[in-house]
Amino acid sequence: MEHLTHKRKITIMIAIIAAMFFAAINQTIVSTAMPRIIAILGGMDYYTWVITIYMLTSTIATVLVGKLSDIYGRKPFILSGIVFFMIGAFLTGTSTDIFQMITYRGIQGIGAGIIMASAFTAVGDLFAPRERGKWTGIMMAVFGFSSILGPTLGGFIVDHMNWKWVFWIFLPLGVLAFVLILLLFPKAEKKQSESIDYFGSLFLTLAIVPLLLGFSWAGTKYDWGSSQIISLFAAAFVALVIFAIVETKVKSPVLPLSLFRNSIVTISNLSGFLMNAGMMGALIYLPFFVQGVEGISPTYSGYVTMPMSISMVVISAFTGKWITKTGKYKRFALFGILIMVAGMIMMAYMNSIWFAVLSMIVFGFGLGLGMPVFSLTVQNAVSPNMLGVATASSQLFRNMGGTIGIAVMGTIMSSSLASNLKADIADGKGVDMSKLDPKTAEQMSALQNPQLLLDHAKLDQIKADLPDQIQPMFVKMIDMLKDALSHSLTTVFLSGGALLVVALLLVFFLREIPLRTSNRMPEAAGNAAKPAAEA
Structure with missing residues (x-):
């Protein structure tokens, strides 16, 4: 599609970005709204399934659509992705119980996976690798912007409107994106020699x-x-x-194993996997410090992570332009991951809200430099007929990295917290239960659960119900919990930093080949990508 006029390409990109923003904002807007929605619908025991089903269906759709879009073209899939997502969003807003919401969020996840896979690959169809840098940066900035706007808007809607509008408010944007892509996006012809695996x-x-x-x-x-x-x-x-x-x-594999014989593809995907795994430590566990250790309310804790998204948005856009201008990308990945490591180390030793904000800014700066690189390197290293499946593999590794990173960080957090609590009690930082009467000992034992630090209303209620003579013990117990939680978070952030260090070392071995100025593969680049193109 390089033959299209620049004006038409820009119009198509506006439509693609609108579709991406539609999917991204619908994912981030629910983060602050979901607890209130679940309280209305009931089914707290199934709460995690609302998140899990979306993750599962979007990941599967992403990787399967990659190969299919190489056969049939991107247009039918990005259109079907928007339709799936709109149907899922509308139906989710009609949910009357948790099981309906889980089902409808699964449909949304299918749409999101198709949109993301098709959108990033469509950039490769429209622009040569040298030009893709700035567009990749802009698309990464869209994710950052949605993470700034989404949580705030979601909280506002559930506070002032019917919760259904969390899922319905951006439906007109989906309609607009669908119409623009339907009218402007060129139709690709099916490759008759290809079969479906x-x-x-x-x-x-x-x-x-x-x-x-x-x-x-x-x-x-x-x-x-x-x-x-x-x-x-x-x-x-x-x-x-x-x-x-x-x-x-098979003749035409859905995910050719030969793709991973290409060292650029393999190293880029592994680096993206580790970056996402390490990044989840910042996104998931920073609120534990802000709300649990520092005692900031959930409403205001979002403002602490917001600077990360803002710095990522700004730097991602500039990174894309710099890559397009220089034709170089490895340096941005190296500096980006190095700065992310520095930000993670700062998080490990933060001791105030302002230090947390500063660490978020530094981490977001590194994220904006490094994150746009790896989709670009994968696309640049393979032939155009492998563009969809290669892009899908990149997103698959990122999704897997985020999921596995959350699980591993959670285990580190739990084991470290249990160890720190045991050590603090042994050191006399807790309350000696043997010297208390049975009723008071029972009350104090209930306070040994660190989850209480995240439920400020319940904590205040417990404190108000305790007799005055027990108040000093209450303060001592809470201080011990905060100390144990703080030290556990240090372990979590250092672990995330270690993953990023491994990613940094991998990038040193990333072979930098020139970004092509055309979608046609020159002989040198073709030789680099040859192993990946052989099925």
Whole structure:
């Protein structure tokens, strides 16, 4: 599609960005609204499924659509993605119970996965690799902007409007994006020689689902060594082995294993995996410090993470322009990850809200430099007929990194917290229960749960119900919990920093080949991508 006029390309990109923003804002807007919605619908025990089902369906849709869009073109898929997402969003707003919401969020996830896979690949169709840099940066900035606007808007809607508008308010934007893409996006012809890899798709799905469920539930719903988690991982392994066998036999594999013989693709995907895994430490556990250790309310804690999104938005846009101007990308990945490591170390030793804000700004700066690079490197290293599947592989590794990172960080957090509490009690920082009467000892024992630090209303109620003579013990116990939580978060952030250091080391081995000024593969670049193009 390089033959299109610049004006038409820009118009198509506006439509693509509108579709991406529609998907991204609908994901971030629910973060602050969901607790209130679940309180209205009921079914708190199934709350995690609202998040898990979206993650599962979007990840599967992303990787399956990659190959299909290489065969049939991007247009039918990005249109179908918008339709799926709009239907899912509308139906979610009509939910009358938690089970309906889970089902409809699954439909939304399918749409989101299709939109994301098709949108990033469409950039590769429209622009040569040298030009993609600025557009990749802009698209990353869209995610950052949605993470700034979404939570604030979601909180406002559930406070002042019917919660259904959380899912309905951006439906007109989806309609606009659909119409623009329908009218302007060129139709690609099906490659008649290509066939659909049904068995590969099936076993890839059967590998992804239990793997993600295993990591989502391990350490929370079930123990890591439980029969449920072991069975899920075993099922994923068996399906993965069968998938690998199938991919070596079929004519047109859904995810060609030969793609990973290309060192640029492999290193880029592994780096993206580790970056997302480490990044989740900042996004998921910083509120534990802000709300638990510093005692800031949930409403205001969002303002602490907002600077990260703002700095990422600004730097992502500039990074894309710099890559397009210089044709170089490795330096941005190196500096970006290095700055992210510095931000993570700052989080490990933060001791105030202002220090937390500063660490978020630094981390967002590094994220804006490094994150746009790896989709670009993957697309630049493969032939145009592999663009969809290569882009899908990049997003698959990022999604997996985020999911696995949350699980691993959660386990580190739990084990570290238990160890720190035990050490603090042994050092006399807690309350000696043996010297208390049974009723008071029972009240003090209930305070040993660090989760109380995140529920300020309940904590205030417990304090108000205690006799005056017990108040000093209450303060001592809460101080011990905050100390244990603070030290545990230090361990979590340092662990996230360690993952980013591994990603940094990998990037040193990333082979930098010139960004092409055309979608046609020159001989040198073609040789670099040859292993990936051979099925």
